[in-house]
Amino acid sequence: MHSLPDHYGTLMALWTGVPALILLMSWHLLEGPVINHLLVAQLPAEIQAGDSAQIQLAISKVHNLATGSGLAADASLMPAVSHLAALNERTLLLNSGIALSLCLICFAATYRRIKPELRARTEMENIVNMLLLASSGIAVLTTLGILASVVIEAWMFFQKVSPLEFLFGTTWSPQVALRADQSGSSGSFGAVPLFAGTLLISSIAMIIAVPVGLMAAIYLSEYASENVRKYAKPALEVLAGIPTVVYGFFAALTVAPFIRVLGTDLGLEVSSESALAAGLVMGVMIIPFVSSLSDDVINAVPQSLRDGSYGLGATKNETIRQVVIPAALPGIVGAVMLAVSRAIGETMIVAMAAGLAANLTANPLDSVTTVTVQIVTLLVGDQEFDSPKTLAAFALGLVLFISTLVLNFVALKIVQKYREQYD
Amino acid sequence: MQLIENHKTTGIPLSPKAKLSARNVDVFYGDKQAIHDVSLDIGENEVIALIGPSGCGKSTFLRTLNRMNDTIDICNIKGEILLDNENIYDPKVDTVPLRARVGMVFQKPNPFPKSIYDNVAYGPRIHGLAQSRVELDETVEKSLQRAGLWNEVKDRLHAPGTGLSGGQQQRLCIARTIAVDPEVILMDEPCSALDPIATAKIEELIDDLREKYTIAIVTHSMQQAARVSQRTAYFHLGQLIEVNPTDQVFTTPQHELTEAYITGRFG
Numbered sequence: 001m002h003s004l005p006d007h008y009g010t011l012m013a014l015w016t017g018v019p020a021l022i023l024l025m026s027w028h029l030l031e032g033p034v035i036n037h038l039l040v041a042q043l044p045a046e047i048q049a050g051d052s053a054q055i056q057l058a059i060s061k062v063h064n065l066a067t068g069s070g071l072a073a074d075a076s077l078m079p080a081v082s083h084l085a086a087l088n089e090r091t092l093l094l095n096s097g098i099a100l101s102l103c104l105i106c107f108a109a110t111y112r113r114i115k116p117e118l119r120a121r122t123e124m125e126n127i128v129n130m131l132l133l134a135s136s137g138i139a140v141l142t143t144l145g146i147l148a149s150v151v152i153e154a155w156m157f158f159q160k161v162s163p164l165e166f167l168f169g170t171t172w173s174p175q176v177a178l179r180a181d182q183s184g185s186s187g188s189f190g191a192v193p194l195f196a197g198t199l200l201i202s203s204i205a206m207i208i209a210v211p212v213g214l215m216a217a218i219y220l221s222e223y224a225s226e227n228v229r230k231y232a233k234p235a236l237e238v239l240a241g242i243p244t245v246v247y248g249f250f251a252a253l254t255v256a257p258f259i260r261v262l263g264t265d266l267g268l269e270v271s272s273e274s275a276l277a278a279g280l281v282m283g284v285m286i287i288p289f290v291s292s293l294s295d296d297v298i299n300a301v302p303q304s305l306r307d308g309s310y311g312l313g314a315t316k317n318e319t320i321r322q323v324v325i326p327a328a329l330p331g332i333v334g335a336v337m338l339a340v341s342r343a344i345g346e347t348m349i350v351a352m353a354a355g356l357a358a359n360l361t362a363n364p365l366d367s368v369t370t371v372t373v374q375i376v377t378l379l380v381g382d383q384e385f386d387s388p389k390t391l392a393a394f395a396l397g398l399v400l401f402i403s404t405l406v407l408n409f410v411a412l413k414i415v416q417k418y419r420e421q422y423d
Numbered sequence: 424m425q426l427i428e429n430h431k432t433t434g435i436p437l438s439p440k441a442k443l444s445a446r447n448v449d450v451f452y453g454d455k456q457a458i459h460d461v462s463l464d465i466g467e468n469e470v471i472a473l474i475g476p477s478g479c480g481k482s483t484f485l486r487t488l489n490r491m492n493d494t495i496d497i498c499n500i501k502g503e504i505l506l507d508n509e510n511i512y513d514p515k516v517d518t519v520p521l522r523a524r525v526g527m528v529f530q531k532p533n534p535f536p537k538s539i540y541d542n543v544a545y546g547p548r549i550h551g552l553a554q555s556r557v558e559l560d561e562t563v564e565k566s567l568q569r570a571g572l573w574n575e576v577k578d579r580l581h582a583p584g585t586g587l588s589g590g591q592q593q594r595l596c597i598a599r600t601i602a603v604d605p606e607v608i609l610m611d612e613p614c615s616a617l618d619p620i621a622t623a624k625i626e627e628l629i630d631d632l633r634e635k636y637t638i639a640i641v642t643h644s645m646q647q648a649a650r651v652s653q654r655t656a657y658f659h660l661g662q663l664i665e666v667n668p669t670d671q672v673f674t675t676p677q678h679e680l681t682e683a684y685i686t687g688r689f690g
Contacts, residue, residue, distance in 0.1 A: 226496075304533040308596065310494060312546040312603055313523035322545065327536045 003120035011124045015110040018127070020103045027095055035087055042080035150401060153394030160388045161189045166395060168192060172358035172369075174378060174389045189392050191399070193360040197275065197368035201350060202343040204279025204364060205286055209343075210336055212283075213290025220291070221298040222320055233295070240288040244348040251281035251353035263365060273355035276364040282349050289339045297331030298324060330414050337411035341404040347372035371396050426459065426660055433678045434667035436656070438466035441505075442637040443488055443525070443607055448502035450483055450492070450661075457483045460502075461663045463656055465607070470629060470638045472652035472669065474645060476684065480661040481641045485609050488639065489525035490518050506607070523550055526605035530612040532592035534584035534599075539576050542584040542595055543567060546603035562602055570598035571628050590621020597628065601636070608632065610640040614647065626651050645685055649673050657681045 036059050040048060047058045062080045066088070114120075158166070169190015216236060220229055256277035263270030301324050309319040325332070347370075355367035356377060378393040385391075437444075441464035450458035458480045465471050465488075473481040483492070490511060492498040503510045511521055523546070534542050543563045546552070553559035563580070567573040572594040576587070584595055593613055600608055610629070614622040629638060629651045642648050648655050648669065655672040657664045657680070665678040676682040 302533070304529055304531055305535060307491065307494070307527075307529060308533040308535065308599075309545070310518075311489070311491060311522060311527035311529070312549070312599065313519045313521070313526075314545075314549050315519055318549050322549070323535050 002122070003118070007120040007124050008114055008118075011120045011127070012107070012110050012114070014124065014127045016103050016107045018131075019106050020099045023102055024095070024099050027099075031091060031095075035084070035091070038087060039080050039084060042083045044076045047076075147401070150394050150398050153391055154398040156386075157388060157391035157395045160391065161395075165189060166191055166392075170360055172374070174374070174392050187388060189388065191371070191396065193358040194369060194371045194374055194396065195399075196360055196362070197354070197358070198344055198370040198372075200275050200362065200364065200368055201279045201282060201354060201370060202340060204276060205282035205343045205346075206336070206340060208280060208283025209286035209290050209339055213287045213339075214294055214332065216287065216291040217294035217298055218320060218325075221295045222316070222324070233292070236288050236291055238288075239285065240292070242285070244285065244346065245352075247281050247285050248348040248352035251277050251349050255281055256353050259365075268365060270365045271355070271367040273353060273367040274365050275354050275368045278350045278354035279364065281353060282343055282346055285346070285349065286339045286343055289342060290335055293335030293338065294328070294332050297328045297335065300331070301327045330417055334411040334415035337407050337414070341407040341411070344407075345372060345400065345404055347376060351376060371400050375400075427662060427664075430459075430662050430664075432462065432663045433665040433681075434672075436463045436663065436666040438464035438469075438654075440466045440468075442467045442507070443639075444503075444505040444508075445484070445488070446503040446505065448484070448487060448500065448504065450480070450487060451499040451501075452495070453497045457661050458487070459661045463663055463666060465637055465639050466654075467637055468633055468635075469654060470633050470640060470652045472648035472655045473639060473641045473658060474643075474648050474655060474684070475658035475664075477643075478660075479658040481656075481658045482611050483661075484658065485611055485639060485641050486527075488607070488609055489522050489527055491522075491527060493518060523603050524605055525607040525609060526600035526603060528593070528596050528600055528608065528610045528613050531616050532589055532596055534587070534592050534595050536583065536585055538581045539567075539584045539587070539595060540580040543598050543602045546599060550603060552603070566598040566602035567595075569601055569632070570594045571624060571631075572598055588621070590617050590624060593617060593621070593625060594628065597625070597632075601632070605636065607637045607639070610638065612641050612643060615643060622647070645673065657684060659684070 039059055039062060040055060043055070043058050043062075047054055058077065058080075062077055062084055065077060065081045066084045166189050169188065170192045171188040171190045172193045173188040175187050220233055220236075224232060252273070256272060256274060259274055259277050259280075260270045260272050305323050305327055306319055309323045314322070350370045351373045354369060354373070356369050356373065357367050358369050358374070359366055361368060375393045375396050378390055378396075383390045443465040445461055445463045448458055448461045449456060461484060473485060475481050486492045487500055488504060492500065500512060504512060506521070506525065510516070511525075535545060537545070540563055543566050544553075544559055547559060547562050553562055564573060564577075567576065572591060575591060576582075576595075584592065587595060593616075597608075597613075614625050617625065626647060629640065632638060640648075640651065652669045654666060655669045656666040657672065657676075657678070659680050665672065665676065665681045667677065671677075672681060673685060676685060
């Protein structure tokens with residue numbers, strides 16, 4: 001007996017539902033262009049003779065009038081409007097009619113095939129496989145789509161600004177003249193200050209997050225009693241759940257002024273928006289990433305290794321330093337690298353606390369800006385989408401994408417290698 | 424099966440040349456009692472085999488002998504265990520030097536993720552046993568030789584210990600244990616993860632080690648117990664049923680439970 005009654009039932013359901021669903025979806029995708037094409041014929045002759053922008057405009061007016069949201073009725077468009085109403089009604093009927101009949105046809109066809117010798121289970125499993133494949137395909141295609149759009153826009157940017165200037169220029173001033181006679185806005189797209197700022201802030205963040213996170217992980221996994229662990233670990237993970245914008249205003253309104261006052265008292269010159277403030281707060285934000293992942297990795301070190309070390313008369317301290325941490329090291333490195341890619345991609349804290357000034361400096365008390373913040377400022381507000389200024393955002397995005405991709409890739413490789421060692 | 428009421432261990436549990444002596448030892452995991460009133464001597468330069476069906480408490484008993492059970496929070500121990508007539512459960516005793524004197528080899532080979540050299544040098548280093556690099560090199564070589572591994576690894580001392588075969592790893596763990604120069608070695612089913620050839624090598628090694636060390640070995644294989652040990656202790660449901668010279672246990676067991684076990688009626 002190769003198939004159970006369930007399998008026949010599921011197969012029937014799949015064959016009845018899925019083709020009709022696919023039909024409905026593709027119908028909706030194609031409906032718009034087809035209707036618009038039909039509408040063009042109904043437009044007044046002088047619009048039809050115009051260019052495509054004019055036709056587009058007229059068509060959207062027709063759509064607006066048909067739904068009743070048009071501002072003023074335009075007599076010359078009325079034939080098209082009534083045509084659209086008729087078309088809409090007809091397509092709805094046609095669409096439901098076809099979908100329903102497809103359902104019935106498929107149902108009948110499958111029903112006739114239901115026989116003891118039909119391998120319903122295999123066929124059903126194949127269909128389900130296809131559906132699963134399609135779902136994962138959506139995720140992959142979306143990623144590819146995003147990548148393609150970033151690459152294309154970045155390519156357009158590099159047509160206008162040379163990649164060498166972008167990657168090695170040291171002045172970032174992404175202003176583009178709107179009028180030919182405008183002064184002081186030649187536009188300069190040297191991204192080095194942004195890379196340097198990103199690096200500076202991420203380094204400060206990692207200097208905070210790695211030691212604190214790692215030591216917290218060691219405490220949680222090796223020293224904390226069951227009870228402490230039960231409350232401390234979720235409490236630490238709450239840090240990861242705080243929205244970054246909250247961290248941002250904490251950094252901007254509490255930490256940055258505090259650092260400035262402290263610095264001024266020590267006789268240092270501190271900008272009110274400093275890389276240090278942003279880096280510190282970002283470091284705190286990243287602690288749970290490091291600690292939680294490292295904790296998992298340290299817990300995954302087999303108890304037998306600890307026993308082996310204790311069995312030789314090693315103390316807990318020696319066991320942790322010389323056996324547990326070395327054994328967990330690849331995993332810890334992986335955790336740190338994931339945290340770094342998180343730090344590089346962080347936007348809100350930096351935008352609020354580190355400022356927008358593209359200074360090329362290694363002084364953490366100065367204000368700097370990062371790749372992500374510049375992307376935001378370049379794209380916020382009304383912008384032309386073909387000027388180098390907005391296209392620069394895509395080039396920056398591409399750089400960011402590639403660097404975090406590389407980091408993630410390396411981190412995952414390391415973690416994987418570690419897993420193989422003990423499984 | 425039930426516990427035997429008012430049980431007294433059959434045979435000769437005590438020894439005139441006792442190195443380690445357990446006296447009236449009870450072990451509890453939380454509310455559950457795993458060991459019931461066990462008294463047993465482990466004599467100097469002898470190999471004693473602890474046998475019995477799974478869950479009979481033989482591994483638990485072994486782990487009480489160097490306080491490895493301390494790492495388990497819910498584990499409680501009553502009674503005395505004397506090493507050279509000193510109670511190792513005295514609150515003043517530190518587990519660090521104790522475990523250097525009573526080493527342990529585990530069921531699954533557990534080399535550290537370090538080089539072969541560093542695995543063996545681990546113990547001497549943490550206990551500060553070697554004064555110089557040369558001395559450490561000597562200790563490592565001597566331990567590997569005594570564990571019968573030197574010829575196989577002398578050309579790759581700095582290769583990772585985890586890259587060795589299972590049998591070699593287990594001999595590495597034995598070398599690691601004897602590098603600290605313990606007085607007693609506890610072995611918890613040291614061959615259960617190994618093939619017959621590797622097992623034979625370890626058994627041979629155990630026989631050699633007896634000259635210098637006192638060894639207690641937990642094993643599931645009665646043939647192994649018969650091959651390597653001088654005395655055999657049979658555990659059943661946490662009680663020590665019978666202790667006698669190995670030949671006698673396997674030929675003319677005194678207690679009916681021992682007989683049932685070695686003739687394969689349960690286990």
